[in-house]
Amino acid sequence: MDKSKLKKWLKLVAQIVIAAIAIYFVIGEIDLEEYEKRLFDLNLGWLILAILAFNASKLLGAYRLNHFFRAIQLNLDNRFNLKLYYVGMLYNQIFPGGIGGDGYKVYLLNKLYKTPLKGLISATLLDRISGVVALGFLAFLLALIGGEAYGLLEGYGFLIWVGLIVAYPCYYILVHFVFPTFKKVNHITNLQALGLQSLQVLCAFFMLKSLGVTDGYLDYFTLFLVSSVAAAFPISLPGGLGVREGVMVMGSAMFILNESAAAAFASLFFLITLFSSLIGLIYLRQVKKVEV
Incomplete structure (x- = not known):
């Protein structure tokens, strides 16, 4: 086994171990009966709205990624780009230790259009970075609006203000010096x-409604965004399985929220992500035909 394959397998093993530790922690902190009841007694109407909102975010995400591609002179048809986006989601779920969705997109677009790898990698990387910056910005904003999150940080509220104020200036500086090609689509x-x-x-609001949660929405939203930032790091499995639950449960204990509901929320988000990624199966054969 060469070094690159060994590195991928070691990364996968590390992700599984971290997920297992996080899940073990969560199981010890929640009421499993309540957790199961919330997941099995979902309000179907609110759940459908949550799935629709989630996939609407993915439609916008695909459209946004195409702006990055166009900045490197890669003019993809929006429909093909959307199909490739969902196939990438599918790859992320099925091959967590393998090529991954971003890797597959870079490989395929380089093969089909001879677009330089450097530009493709930069576009997909900046797409991820800008998403994390937006997550952090909204998390800071929600924390400032109110809820237990701000109360817990009462003595350090200035840090939230600093994070909110410097998030985008720092991002623009990064793009200006490291990714100048993308300044025009910033x-x-x-x-x-x-x-x-x-x-x-x-989507999170609809999920909470489907789970029967009736209060603490701002704090759940803040935790959701923080857990999404944590799930974006390569230490977690695709979908943030385990890590997202761990962050939600630890945060719910701090914010005096229902820990079982928080864990059920995280698991439901993973299931919605998994279900939505299966749309990629519809497009996989079409994309494979183009690949050949």
């Missing part, structure tokens, strides 16, 4: 990133 992609994450917060 404004539109940042607005789209905020719109995407706002749709995910809307």
